[in-house]
Amino acid sequence: MEDIKAIIFDWGGVCCNEGEPFASEALQKTLSLNPEQIAEKARNIYDGYYTGKYNSDSFWREIMHFFKLKENLEINPCSLSEAYLNSYGIYPDIMGVILKLRKKYKLGLLSNLTPEMRNKIKKKHDLEKYFDAEVFSCDADVAAMKPDSKPYKAISDKLGVPMKKCLFIDNSLKNIDAAKRLGMKTILFSNKEAFLKDIINFL
Numbered sequence: 001m002e003d004i005k006a007i008i009f010d011w012g013g014v015c016c017n018e019g020e021p022f023a024s025e026a027l028q029k030t031l032s033l034n035p036e037q038i039a040e041k042a043r044n045i046y047d048g049y050y051t052g053k054y055n056s057d058s059f060w061r062e063i064m065h066f067f068k069l070k071e072n073l074e075i076n077p078c079s080l081s082e083a084y085l086n087s088y089g090i091y092p093d094i095m096g097v098i099l100k101l102r103k104k105y106k107l108g109l110l111s112n113l114t115p116e117m118r119n120k121i122k123k124k125h126d127l128e129k130y131f132d133a134e135v136f137s138c139d140a141d142v143a144a145m146k147p148d149s150k151p152y153k154a155i156s157d158k159l160g161v162p163m164k165k166c167l168f169i170d171n172s173l174k175n176i177d178a179a180k181r182l183g184m185k186t187i188l189f190s191n192k193e194a195f196l197k198d199i200i201n202f203l
Helices: 025-031 035-041 043-050 056-066 077-085 092-101 115-124 149-159 173-181 192-202
Strands: 006-009 106-111 133-136 166-170 185-188
Touching: 006 149, 025 035, 025 077, 035 043, 043 056, 056 077, 056 115, 077 115, 092 192, 106 149, 133 149, 149 166, 149 173, 166 173, 173 185, 185 192
Parallel strands: 006 106, 006 166, 106 133, 166 185
Antiparallel strands: none
16 A cells, blocks of 8 residues: 555545435425436436536436426426535545545545536535546546546546556445456445544555
8 A cells, every 4th residue: 555646536425425416305206206216217318417418407307308397396407406416415524534635645536426516516615625636427528437447547647646556435336346457446435434444544
């Protein structure tokens, strides 16, 4: 681990609790489906949003069209987007650790994220304060989600650090396995307490 020059963080599930695109209770009640079921039924649209094929308005209109929903006060592009953007919460203790790590390492952010959530967190949380480079699945020059190798290579290139000298932290085992295959060192984020013990040597 002494060869580590950069540490790369996932966003949802590591820096914060997972944001949920289909967080709207009105949408779930109308469809009689939970968020995971909604995502599975609209998988092509859902994945397309995470790879930048839709902006916020076009995504929600496509979802409403797919499920044959009429616009009303509770279900419309604005209300669905608002429920999504308010569905996550930052982990202050993890963000504090990131600030400490940045004194010793290059730090990157690598996340499967939609354009509207990417834009919100970049503006609200001043990501440049925490990370030297950011790569999102919806970025036009990436347009691919982890565990595809393209996003990993993109963040490695942006940081200017070879993958074998990067430590990657994610809460998804399949994303961790992909990083290992590319030569990265990894930490599987299972919970905050375990992570803080795992990361202590780097502090």
